[in-house]
Amino acid sequence: MTSIHSIQYLRGLAACAVVCFHVSEQFGGPFNVGAAGVDVFFVISGFIMWVTTAGRTADPWRFMGRRITRIVPLYWIVTLLTVAGILIKPQFFYGHFFSVANFVGSLFFLPVLQEGALHPIVIQGWTLCYEMMFYLVFTLVLFLSERWRFGVLVSALVAIVALHFVLPAGYAQAFTDPVVIEFAAGVAVGRLWLQGARLPLGVALAMVVLGFLLLAAGPLFDAGMARALRWGVPAALIVAGAVFAERARPFKPAALPTFLGDASYSIYLWHVVVGVLATGVVLRIGIPSALQPATILVATVALSAMLYLIVEKPLIGLLHPQRPKSVVKASNAAAAGAAERGRLQA
Known part of the structure; x- marks a missing residue:
């Protein structure tokens, strides 16, 4: 597919x-x-x-x-x-x-x-x-x-x-x-x-x-x-x-953009909590005020994406286990000629 x-x-x-x-x-x-x-x-x-x-x-x-x-x-x-x-x-x-x-x-x-x-x-x-x-x-x-x-x-x-x-x-x-x-x-x-x-x-x-x-x-x-x-x-x-x-x-x-797409739900859900933590760290270490927004932005996206790997992805694996490859191949063969669906989990 x-x-x-x-x-x-x-x-x-x-x-x-x-x-x-x-x-x-x-x-x-x-x-x-x-x-x-x-x-x-x-x-x-x-x-x-x-x-x-x-x-x-x-x-x-x-x-x-x-x-x-x-x-x-x-x-x-x-x-x-x-x-x-x-x-x-x-x-x-x-x-x-x-x-x-x-x-x-x-x-x-x-x-x-x-x-x-x-x-x-x-x-x-x-x-x-x-x-x-x-x-x-x-x-x-x-x-x-x-x-x-x-x-x-x-x-x-x-x-x-x-x-x-x-x-x-x-x-x-x-x-x-x-x-x-x-x-x-x-x-x-x-x-x-x-x-x-x-x-x-x-x-x-x-x-x-x-x-x-x-x-x-x-x-x-x-x-x-x-x-x-x-x-x-x-x-x-x-x-x-x-x-x-x-x-x-x-x-x-x-x-990178493909990974950010995969991690988009985690980025969206985590970013406020992570942003609060990032803001606290940025203020504590004394980063110049002109650099604070960009630093918090990058840190928030990076840490939220990391939480995709640590939390969301294992959850998906646990709750939505992949079918055996042989079954997937058979399913794909049966679906040949059907409309493309892609890797579109929301």
Whole structure:
């Protein structure tokens, strides 16, 4: 099976962009657009879920089980360590909110609401609340015949967003935020990709460039513009352009961006806790203030990626053991001529 290397690259880039955003925020910098890495993740998630399930015998329970075992264990570990950090050094965890109710709610993706927004113990974990909701909807759709799935899935996601504008404030309105439509965009790109659609290399690259230009131009737009428009549309252009550019001109992947893609979930989850530790060390050893942001950024990404090797990768091996090679080869032979799916675990 052929890997979609551009997806791995974008996952690593998105995770590092979010780290840049939080470091910039810590020092009062201007890199708010780094938060759009989340929107890229949402589009990629829709793409991956569609590509890795289409054309296969549906097993909704197995799908949801694998999503839970892939996402939850590491998230719980980071949540527990964040709670410990808050209790030991609360002054280092500015903006975090700890209570027993929020701790329990965070573990089950129902954290407290602050100003109508989800606010779990691990502050960046709000995105996982939407991911888990998307997985739930996707699981239900897998019970349908394959010919109905795309239409029902996209319609359901659009309906969820439509409800946002009529529901009263509370969890229902929070979980129907328009950002949900970004998953549908990824699903649509994935369907086109599996159908064998192609774009000229120049057009695909132009889409990627346009997406990044729109992100850079974000401050010029109305501050009240919905995130799904301001950052979701550029994210969809970037993901679509990248996968179709790779189809037009495949390339041999480089080791570092591929590794960062593999480690992207760990980088995303660990970076706030690790960033707090890195900041403490940087301040203690007296690094000049001008070098502090870059030092903290590099240290945070490096240490978070290391935790992928130390914690997440062993967890994956334990919970998602690889099939014997003979079975894999037989499966691959049987799947010859089927759509490419690649190494696309989210």
